[in-house]
Amino acid sequence: MDKYEEFMALTSQTIGILKDMPKRSPYDMASDGMARKTAKSFTTLADALFGPTDSPRLQRESVALAEDRGLSLEYLEMVEKHAKKLQKRDVRLGRVVDGLRTISITDTQRRITDLEKTLDAAVENDNDRPRSEALLEPFWDLVESTGTGLIRPEYRTVIAIGLDDFAKVSCGKGEDVVVALSDGTTMTGAEFINAAMEGSLGDKLYVGLFHPTAGPVNLYEARFASDKLRTLAMAENLVCPWPDCNVPADRCQVHHIDAHKHGGYTKPSNLTMLCKYHNGVNDDDGPRKKRKRPSPGKPKRGRMRRHRGKVRLHTPGGKLVENTHHVSSMGAMDLI
Template sequence: MDPLMKAFKLLTSNGIGFLRLCAEYSPYDLADDGIEISLAKNYTRLASTLFSPCDSPRIQREAVALAEERQLSVNHLLMINKHAKKLKARGAAWKLRAELIAREGSLEEVEAYAKKRVMDEGGDTKKKPGVRLGRVVDGLRTISITDTQRRITDLEKTLDAAIKDDDQPRSEALLEPFWNLVEGGGTGLIKPEYRTVITIGLDDFAKVSCGKGEDVVVALSDGTTMTGAEFINAAMAGSLGDKLYVGLFHPTAGPVNLYEARFASEKLRTLAMAENLVCPWPDCNVPADRCQVHHIDAHKHGGHTKPSNLTMLCKYHNGVNDDDGPRKKRKRPSPGKPKRGRMRRHRGKVRLHTPGGKLVGNTHHVSSMGAMDLI
């Protein structure tokens, strides 16, 4: 390993030791050593939280010891504290810090879990519906609309359907359809018809069908969710169409094989959407409705058009995926080191295989509600 990388790894694996040093200095002292003042203040505040007297001394002591044992980085500890401090009830913040310090996973995976836990505990202020207008900057103003996921997604689909230039950046391409709709030139919002894939486990479907699915939440391939009651209402309104398709998934192999063809049929596309409701590339939030079908093992290298070799990727990540990267059973050497990584199926689920060999999943909340997560 490169000496600089070794030094960096030594620093990142000694977060608690570094913060103990920070506790002995003011942020301005740290700034004199080349650390920007805002970062230095973050370090000293975190050090004060970790090592100062608190309302849960035993939990604090055990959590700090575990963080040191697990060699968590400063950034990992900053992330944990950012979410835990939102809980104001006595002892709640340290209880969550201890829980997050003990949780396995990458920083991004633990953060996704932390956001959910804070929401469950009522620590995050919920957004309120409304329209907000920004001030003028360089002759331009910004409008921001917050409303239910269903209404905003229906608006998005309406604007998408009116895009005339697919080569434009999406934000620019949506502008004229938006004003056309506002000024009365359009035909109104598109009525929801769920060609969108809805994933629901067999047990939950039985509950919903019997009218007992009030607590059931299902995810859709347009990036939204709906309750069991909304699912039934959509069916009663005819929004689900006149056909019900059932996809069969194996816990480790993924979708069951259907056809062999160069281009994915509509059934294969539906299976791929049911498995990955949003683009599975880490940090991507493009819903499967706007994604392209992607061959995990490239067709040009002999990859078959079957469910277990297909996934959904947004246009951008489908383009940057390293089709020529290392693959199992490769018959010829890779022409070059992968630059961005490539999608791979691991234990049934689609993950990004990074150039360094790590498997990373998308932490989008809908990403964890696809068909493979229901079995």
């Protein structure tokens, strides 16, 4: 058998390879020389085929069929891609990119077409702009005129700003200051002041104290995180700190870095924000004890760890990886 034949034989063993993927992190595989995109493809498929599921019987049948036919990684990726297109009706909100976000609505053809005709009626005589641009304002006019319109709540969202920048903004000299928020967005110094003047920041200003290496400083301890502790954790990590995650802290859960069941205290330095998914796959046991066998349907992906004051993912291979999301690098610990 020559090398090509060996390669083709290996591609037919994808299911066997994927069975071993849950015990590895894509970041460890990337450090071994595998392209990160390929590594993520492996772990995504491993999750779909061997991770938690609401349909274990269908999952078992899919694995058996793929193994019986010797399907390659590329083939399985294609199946997964087309399966995702069979979406239920939903509304999807994209991540922030250069100050812009995308909303996608999937519903019945009748409802979407009725919406399209409603918007078209408002731009019948607007031939100077592309149709997609001309529909934008009528869309927002329709949203804001329906019922109560858009909700504009006070900022319970956490705003992380350094002391020097706060002094500039307070004096009206912070035109170039950009601060980050725990809803995954950013705000200019001018917008910050305008929000304060309009009363959108509420009637109280909370100040969090952070140590360069210990992280948030507070002596309060309880089993469940108080509003004060949650606010400190959000100010430190404005988005979920798991690498490549873009879920804003506003929609995250408070997570004990050292698990409470192992004696981890509910104090600022032991808390962080994790999205629901990564809070679920985080390995709370970590290196503390060796399991006799892996927990069924719960892949080992590594665990969160505080290193030199900042929260990082400690991969199963021993590497510390940070989230590179642009808002993630603007939290309280990055301002000191």
